[in-house]
Amino acid sequence: xxxxxxxxxxxxxxxxxxxxxxxxxxxxxxxxxxxxxxxxxxxxxxxxxxxxxxxxxxxxxxxxxxxxxxxxxxxxxxxxxxxxxxxxxxxxxxxxxxxxxxxxxxxxxxxxxxxxxxxxxxxxxxxxxxxxxxxxxxxxxxxxxxxxxxxxxxxxxxxxxxxxxxxxxxxxxxxxxxxxxxxxxxxxxxxxxxxxxxxxxxxxxxxxxxxxxxxxxxxxxxxxxxxxxxxxxxxxxxxxxxxxxxxxxxxxxxxxxxxxxxxxxxxxxxxxxxxxxxxxxxxxxxxxxxxxxxxxxxxxxxxxxxxxx
Numbered sequence: 001x002x003x004x005x006x007x008x009x010x011x012x013x014x015x016x017x018x019x020x021x022x023x024x025x026x027x028x029x030x031x032x033x034x035x036x037x038x039x040x041x042x043x044x045x046x047x048x049x050x051x052x053x054x055x056x057x058x059x060x061x062x063x064x065x066x067x068x069x070x071x072x073x074x075x076x077x078x079x080x081x082x083x084x085x086x087x088x089x090x091x092x093x094x095x096x097x098x099x100x101x102x103x104x105x106x107x108x109x110x111x112x113x114x115x116x117x118x119x120x121x122x123x124x125x126x127x128x129x130x131x132x133x134x135x136x137x138x139x140x141x142x143x144x145x146x147x148x149x150x151x152x153x154x155x156x157x158x159x160x161x162x163x164x165x166x167x168x169x170x171x172x173x174x175x176x177x178x179x180x181x182x183x184x185x186x187x188x189x190x191x192x193x194x195x196x197x198x199x200x201x202x203x204x205x206x207x208x209x210x211x212x213x214x215x216x217x218x219x220x221x222x223x224x225x226x227x228x229x230x231x232x233x234x235x236x237x238x239x240x241x242x243x244x245x246x247x248x249x250x251x252x253x254x255x256x257x258x259x260x261x262x263x264x265x266x267x268x269x270x271x272x273x274x275x276x277x278x279x280x281x282x283x284x285x286x287x288x289x290x291x292x293x294x295x296x297x298x299x300x301x302x303x304x305x306x307x308x309x
Contacts, residue, residue, distance in 0.1 A: 001073035011079040018065070018083035019161050023168060025058040026090055029097070030170040055100070056107045062087050063114035066121045075124055076198055082161040085201050086171070088118075092204040093173045095211045115214045119228045122205045125198055126226055157196045158182070160189070 007017040032051045039047070065084065069075040091098040100111050158166075158178040165171055166180060189197075205228060209221040217231030 001071065003072055003078055005079070015079035015082050015161075016164070018080055019086055019164060022058075022062070022083045022087050023165060025054070025061065026087065026170050027168075028054045029058060052104055052107055055097075055103065056110055058087075059107070059114045060110045063110065063117050066114065066117035070117060070120045070124055075121065075128070076194060081194075081197055081201070082159065084121075085159070085197055085204075086161055086165065088201055088204040088208070089174045090170055092207045093171070095208070098208055098212050100212075112214055115212060115219065116230075118205070119214075119219065119230060122202060122228045125202060126228075156200065157193065159193055159197055 003011075005011060005014045007014045029051070032047060032054055062084070065080050069078055069080055069084070072078055075081070100107070103111055156178050158180045162175065162178050163180065166175065168175075206221050209219050209228065212219050214230050218233075220229050220231075220233055221227075222229055222232070
């Protein structure tokens with residue numbers, strides 16, 4: 001449960017080595033993914049193999065790091081967290097890499113282990129860390145990390161790992177909202193810096209929810225129990241309002257229509273006989289269920305009220 005400093009004399013040296021190692025692997029993926037013009041078929045095949053190997057290496061290493069953090073008594077103070085922050089923010093900036101839809105069998109197995117360790121790690125931060133997620137907390141800290149806009153959140157505190165990797169191309173999108181103006185001593189993290197690091201890791205994790213699948217099951221963040229879960233969607237409320245999807249478009253399904261039809265029955269509205277309706281084609285339109293003004297919603301996409309006539 002206690003951290004072993006095997007990569008240097010102190011936590012600072014250990015943390016720096018891990019950040020540099022992760023940066024090398026991240027840049028390997030970034031560099032191999034760049035498409036060059038005029039490549040031969042052999043070069044294209046070689047590039048694909050290199051990319052698969054690069055993904056396998058980085059996800060296997062990060063899976064082991066996260067597994068070790070879960071075993072710690074106080075993971076929030078681990079020297080491994082700066083490297084984890086670098087990696088998860090990079091993933092949040094590149095949702096296509098995080099999803100890994102083109103992973104081969106070996107890589108898919110390693111990714112599955114990584115995400116399982118990642119979920120355990122995030123939940124341990126939520127349960128044992130110095131901070132938690134409150135319902136009334138500013139939601140700006142959980143913005144989709146793949147869409148960095150300066151006006152959507154205040155500048156975040158630049159940590160020592162941000163200063164170390166300032167200008168690092170794969171992380172440029174994540175650095176646009178960081179405040180680099182304040183002087184920061186390397187490795188001299190106080191409580192404010194630790195809290196900021198944990199908050200950003202959780203923010204990246206929440207941004208990746210609903211994007212990543214583990215064994216064909218999607219990762220979700222359940223705001224009610226304050227936990228990340230795999231394959232279990234947050235509970236739907238009892239009223240007509242359904243939760244919005246990750247893209248912000250409301251879900252519409254048969255549940256709402258069934259509730260509305262059940263409501264019509266409870267109100268004593270009789271269902272018409274289809275045979276009688278055929279005989280009355282030339283007569284006035286018969287409306288089985290007509291919502292009241294208060295029930296009409298313009299923000300529901302694709303929902304049509306059943307009509308007979």
